[in-house]
Amino acid sequence: MIARRRRTNSGSDSKQNGISSQTSQTFVSEVLLDTDMSCRDRTNEFFSAAKLLQSRQGNGALAQKRNPALRQRSEFTQIAKKIGRDLANTFAKLEKLTMLAKKKSLFDDKPVEIQELTYIINQDIQGLNKQIAQLQQVARSHPNARHVQSHSNSVVVSLQSKLATMSNDFKQVLEVRTENLKHQKTRRDQFSESPSNTTYSNHSSVLFQDEMNHSQGATGGADVVINMDGLDKNRFQQQMQLVDQQDDYIQDRADTMKNIESTIVELGGIFTQLAHMVKEQEEIVHRIDSNTDDAVMNVEAAHSEILKYFQSVTSNRWLMIKIFAVLILFFIIFVVFMA
Amino acid sequence: MASSLREKQILALKRMLNFNVPATKATTTEPQWKVLVYDRFGQDIISPLLTVKELRDMGVTLHLKLHSERDPIPDVPAIYFVMPTDDNIRRIGQDFQSQLYETYYLNFISAISRQRLEEIASAAIHSNCVSQVSKVFDQYLNFISLEDDMFTLRHQDRDSISYYALNKGDVKDTEIEHIMDTVVDSLFSVFVTLGTVPIIRCPRGNAAEMVAEKLDKKLRENIRDARSSFFTSDNIQAGQFSFQRPLLVLLDRNLDLATMLHHTWTYQALSHDVFDLQLNRVDIEESVESRTPAGGVVKKKKTYDLQPFDKFWQAQKGSPFPAVAEAVQVELDSYRTQEGEVKKLKAAMGIEGEDESAISMLSDHTAKLTSTVSSLPELLERKRLIDQHTNIATALLEQIKARKLDVYFETEEKLMGKSVLDQSLMDMINDHECGTPQDKVRLFIIALLCGPPMSDAEIDQYLIALTGANCDTSALSYIRKWKAYTKMTAAPSQYAGGGTKTVGMFSKLMNQGSQFLMEGVKNLVIKKHNLPATRVVDALMDMKSLQDVDDFRYFDPKLLRSDSSGIPRNKSPFQEAYVFMVGGGNYIEYQNLVDYAKNKSNAGAPRKVVYGCSDLTSATQFLKQLERLGSEN
Known part of the structure; x- marks a missing residue:
């Protein structure tokens, strides 16, 4: 399923870029081609150069022995990796669910599977949320250097935002599913005499079966009072209709309640979305050189300050020299003329 | 496959950030955190193309300058995107020594020489981390693409290849040689990224001719070297579009000095002339009435990004200024109506609370509210853009009136x-x-x-x-x-x-x-009128015979034997041209070429013209260079 999806994606991509109707095969090969073309892999050259240098230096064996052992990864990275993997898995599940939920056919519906997947994904999301909170704890508990701190912070934030987009997707899928279910129901109602209603009326008639039989028995028993009986029957039917109407009304009420409920949930969703939006606004516009401008400005300011200082120092120096010159002059005059 | 130069460069950058593996759908794969380290050339290349958010989406948690203080982050891979200069290589060696990162992916903006590669290798051996260097790549991305059809070579270090550097009185041969090598290297990167071999035309007897000769030689060597050529599959790829090869017109700034000093009237060029538009970002000093006790007017500096995804900018950057002012007004009005709708909705929701029909209306309204909320970010973004253009236009108008x-x-x-x-x-x-x-x-x-x-x-x-x-x-x-x-x-x-x-x-x-x-x-x-550069391009593309174009030299790097006869062999008109100004260019020429291409395409002859220049120089800067030249002699 995923493969097929991807293929359609790539197809649309290639179409967007002006290449008419291509199979995914050529698209993939083209991408590879492109890779080969605009950059050059010189890893092998580097390694051979390194080997050459090593053997030339003669301490190759020693270096080989002290081959840098894979450093123990920190707890944080491990957890982050695990969460990332779980996220990817959940995404795959979600994609599957999307495929299932988007099916519009009446007969190829798999409610059980969908239910199960929905449940699993729900569990996954909750679990992931907990895990991310835990990760945050871990990141906070180790006071680290500045860069490590910001690195772990952005890892957490990006995981969170991924989770948020995923839950949003999940919500959308569920909405699609409900919409589809509604559609299916109306269609079924159209073509098959509103199954829910029929069961309902059957059910209601079961309640009154007794009375019905009774009245029928009554009509069979006494032929004389046909008139009365008819009236009675009429009245009874009216009563039944009334009950039916009442039931309809109750059903309507229930539907409305459900609607309101869903509306409230929707509103809750809107508010979370709003909160999310406010947070996201910050990052969208930044470019990587934005803070360097400040740095340049600071450096320039510092430079001008230093210049100022330099000037004041040089002017002081001149003053000193002048004073000394005058002093020496006087001294010489003193020595020559007075002594 | 991306079509324009800019898109291709973005694609190449994304591939680099994906550890040089072609990018797949990002959401389905496991995220990989990494640190991006760049020098100032790398910064200039990346900053107009990818925002921080896009980098985050690619898994880049930190982006740092190579020469800044960097703390060790022991368990992350680092992607380096730097020029292969001695300084940078020394710094990378220091990074190896202090064991900053888990693994190193070294990407060089232009090709690294064998000698420098060995330097890195020895540095890696000394600090014992050869196995930690997992990839070494030449990226050939040594240019800055600002628009879909515009690129420049340098931003921060641009004085070294400016008009002044080329024309100053006491210039040494080695300096000129160095400038030429820089320009040729960048142009070579452009065509490697494009994956096509151009036909080169240039005037005789100036800097452009030197560039053309060198570029021809470089392309030729690369094509002959069958083992590692970038252009072997060129025919297959180009064949999908047309059998046409692009034309590269190399021009010298001395062709037309007047345009560089000209006062202009179109939006983008005005922004560049008046506010010094740099890497698609403009700085405006606004005088804001502040309530400081002194009561003075504080100059506040504001920065605006003019990105290609900004539709208004895309549509109006070539329009004359009064038209822009009108368009801003129209945009503002349409935004106001949208805002009014949102407000109306709010009012409707408020009233409906006690009504009997509220329940039935509620579902309807929440649906509307949902759609409004989801359209809100879009609206906010639009508001930001309108504000931005209003501010720029107002500031421009002030300047226009004052001067x-x-x-x-x-x-x-x-x-x-x-x-x-x-x-x-x-x-x-x-x-x-x-x-x-x-x-x-x-x-x-x-x-x-x-x-x-x-x-x-x-x-x-x-x-x-x-x-x-x-x-x-x-x-x-x-x-x-x-x-x-x-x-x-x-x-x-x-x-x-x-x-x-x-x-x-x-x-x-x-x-x-x-x-x-x-x-x-x-x-x-x-x-509409054509500037000299546009006229030359027009003549060369259509194979018209024009007096000043007749003696242009002709290079075809694909031909086995280089002939110096300079007679064009290809007699059919070109559809795609790359115009490159040696010694600085500006937005006026760019706009003129874009208009020319548009006119031609409308007339039924599809044309694509891409403008490039060694550096973007505003009239003020250019005048300063001329002043320096004048006072030296």
Whole structure:
């Protein structure tokens, strides 16, 4: 399923870029081609150069022995990796669910599977949320250097935002599913005499079966009072209709309640979305050189300050020299003329 | 597959950030955190192309400069995107030594030489982390693409390849050689990224010819080297579009100095001229009334990004300024109506609370509310863009009014078009209200270059007047010398067909409703005319015979034997051209070429013209260079 999806994606991509109707095969090969073309892999050259240098230096064996052992990864990275993997898995599940939920056919519906997947994904999301909170704890508990701190912070934030987009997707899928279910129901109602209603009326008639039989028995028993009986029957039917109407009304009420409920949930969703939006606004516009401008400005300011200082120092120096010159002059005059 | 140069560069960058594996769908794969380390060249290349958010989406948690203080982050891979300079390589060696990261992916902006590669290798051996270096790549991305059809070579270090560096009196051969190598290296990167081999045309006897020769040699060597050629599959790839190869027109700045000093009237070029647009970002100093006890006006600096995904910018950057002002107004109105709708909805929700029909209406309204909320970010974004353009346009208008740029523009267009002036040059120079001293010098240089020939006595007279108006006339001495040297007798005729017309009262009345009080600023509409560079490109693309183009040299790197005959073999017109200015370019020329390509395409001959220049120089900067040249000699 995923493969097929991807293929359609790539197809649309290639179409967007002006290449008419291509199979995914050529698209993939083209991408590879492109890779080969605009950059050059010189890893092998580097390694051979390194080997050459090593053997030339003669301490190759020693270096080989002290081959840098894979450093123990920190707890944080491990957890982050695990969460990332779980996220990817959940995404795959979600994609599957999307495929299932988007099916519009009446007969190829798999409610059980969908239910199960929905449940699993729900569990996954909750679990992931907990895990991310835990990760945050871990990141906070180790006071680290500045860069490590910001690195772990952005890892957490990006995981969170991924989770948020995923839950949003999940919500959308569920909405699609409900919409589809509604559609299916109306269609079924159209073509098959509103199954829910029929069961309902059957059910209601079961309640009154007794009375019905009774009245029928009554009509069979006494032929004389046909008139009365008819009236009675009429009245009874009216009563039944009334009950039916009442039931309809109750059903309507229930539907409305459900609607309101869903509306409230929707509103809750809107508010979370709003909160999310406010947070996201910050990052969208930044470019990587934005803070360097400040740095340049600071450096320039510092430079001008230093210049100022330099000037004041040089002017002081001149003053000193002048004073000394005058002093020496006087001294010489003193020595020559007075002594 | 990406079509434009910019898209291709973005694709290449994304591939690099994905550890040099072609990018797949990001959401389905496991995220990989990494640190991006770049030098200032890398920063200039990346910053107009990818925002921080896009980098985050690619898994980049930190982006750091190579030469800044960096703390070790022991368990993350690091991607380096740097120039292969000695300085950078030494710094990478230090990073190895202090064991900053888990693994190293080294990407070099242009090809790294064998010797430097060995230096890195020995540094890695010394600090014992050869196995930690997992990839070494040459990226060939040594250029900055600003628009889909525009690129420049340098931003921060651009003085080294400017017009001044090429034309200064005491320039050494080695310096020129160095500049040429830099330019050729970047151009080579451009065509590697494009994956096509161009046919090169250039004029004789100047810097452009040197660049052309070197580039031809470099491309030739690469094609011959069958083992590692970038262009082997060229035919297959190009065949999907057409059998056409692009034309590369290399031009020298000396072809046309007047355009560099010209006052302009289109939005993008005005922003560049007045506010010094840098890497698609413009700085504007706003005077904000602040409530400080001193009561002074604090100058506040604001920065705006003008990104290609900004639709308004995309549509209006080539329009004359009054049209932009109108468009901003229209945009503002449509935004206001949208905002009004949202407000109305809010009011409706408030009233409906107690109503009987509330319940049935509720579901309807929440659906509307949901859609509104989901459209809110879009609306906010739009508001931000409108604010941005309003501010820029207001600031531009202030400048135009203060310096009377409209008058300058009109006069200069008339000079270029050889029509009669309303106001004599002398009057404008002596008028103290009219523009800065620099504006006056620019005007006079254009008059000298394109106007009716002047006698020495006349020029001296003007010089006295200019000095009286506080102008630095050293640039003029260079221009006079340059003019005598090149003997450009044909120069004035090159601008034929220029000129503007003032739109009459009617449209002025239309403008009165606009928020930008355009009064006192003439509503000028540019008549289409081609600048010299555009005329050359037109002649070369269509294989027209034009007097100045006839002796252009012709290089075809694909031919086995290089012939110096310079006779074009290809007789069919070209559909795609890359125009490259050696010694600086500006947005006026770019806009002119874009308009030319658009006109041609509308006329049924599809044309694609990409403009490139060694550096983007605003008129002020260019005048400074001329002044330096004049005062040195």
